[in-house]
Amino acid sequence: MATLKNSVSGESCLLRAQHVFGRDEARCDTVTPGNHVSRMHACIRFKGGRWELRDQSRNGTLLSGTLLRDGEHATLREGDTIRFGKATDVCWHVDDLSDPADMLWPVRAPARPIVLDSAHMLSGDATPAVMVVRSSSGEWLCDDRGELRVLRDGDLVTTGNLSWRLTLAHKDSTLALAVPAGLSTLPQRIEFTVSSNEEHVRAVLHTRGGTVDLGERSHHYSLATLARARFADMQTGYDSASQGWVEVETLARMLGIDVPHVNVHIHRARAQFAALPGNGAIEFVERRRGSVRFGCVAFRVFRGERLECQWLPAEPAHGFVPHAAHDDLMLHALPT
Structure with missing residues (x-):
């Protein structure tokens, strides 16, 4: 299993087949703090039998002293430093x-990440423990729901308060997000298009x-x-x-800004939506003491041209028409 080692903390980092580094806690596999580090x-x-490093930042990435700029890539070799x-x-040594390998990613x-071999007993506060085992045909089976089920790439495995997603090293096909029936009939929905470097x-x-273009x-x-x-x-x-609540201090760390700046962002967002005709009753951002979340408004998030995630309200809210439970409408997010 490919690994990097942090020169300061001594931490070993297991690499997924596609592994993102940056300061965005919600989007990166390994969070890398620092004022000069981009969100992603x-x-x-892993491509064509080799591991490849690709920069997608403002300040570049140093690979064994050679600077890679946004969009540039290079093949990794053991002993390289990043x-x-x-x-x-702080630098990462290519060990x-x-x-x-197939993994359970937290x-x-x-x-913590778990590299899958043949059979694994997952411990949590649940009794009995959950078993993940490889079948004779090479599929991963799990008994976390009382009986064995076949796991697909991106499936959730839970025991007690711990949860992982199955990450297959080699995928037969790319899962796409299904477009929920009736999406176009909703009174409102918002779509975000995020650039590849998250800037x-x-x-x-x-x-x-x-349609109202709200700009950048x-x-x-x-x-x-x-x-x-x-x-x-x-x-x-x-x-x-219970979905989506994020402490304001945590959100500030995820965004790489301070708490007052987060509050300014929330105020500006609310003001922008409140100024639109007919949207005064809709809370695009909900607040409770110390936390915020995206409100009960249908949304889609694109990264470049690829649909990354989407959500529909499960129940009527602020004039929304009723829909089937959102659990039945969503598939797994595409890898980025």
Whole structure:
């Protein structure tokens, strides 16, 4: 299994077949803090039998002293060193470049990555423990729902308070997000288009009366981040009332800004939507003490031209027409 090692902490990092580094806690596989690190700074992926490092940042990535700029890529070799942005204290040493392996990737801490071999007993606060085992035909089976089921790439495995997603090293096909029936009939839905380096976000509001281009605004990235958090919670199994709540301090860390700046973003977003005709009663951003979330408004998030995630309200809210439970409408997010 391919691994990098942090020169300061000594931490070993297992690489997924496509592994993203950056400071965005919600979008990156390995969070790399620093003022000069982009939200999604660089990606390492296994391609054509080799591991490749691709930069997608503003400040570049140093590979053994050679600077890679946005869009540039290079093949990794054992012994290489990687520095993200202008950071000079921390570097990652390329320790191993073995082929990628099937893994259980944690949804959130305190779960840790698990490299799958043949059979694994997952411990949590649940009794009995959950078993993940490879079948004679090579499929992964899991008994977390009382009986064995076949796991597909991206499927959720849960035991007690711990959750993982199955990440297959080699996929037969790419799963696409299904377009929910009746999406176009909703009174409102908002679509975010996020650039590949996560630095630019355009928002478009669709209503029965037409389409409003809300342009590129810094606060749109805050909204897209909250939308992604709501989708992730839905995928994990949280009910609608519990989905998407993020502490303001956590959101500030995810965005790489301070708490007052987060509050400014939320204020500007609310003001922008309130100024639109007919939208005063809709809460695009909901608040409770110390936390915020994206409201009960249908959304879609695109990364480039690829649909990454989408969400529909499960129950009528603020004039929305009723729909089937959103759990039945969503498939897995596309890898990025």
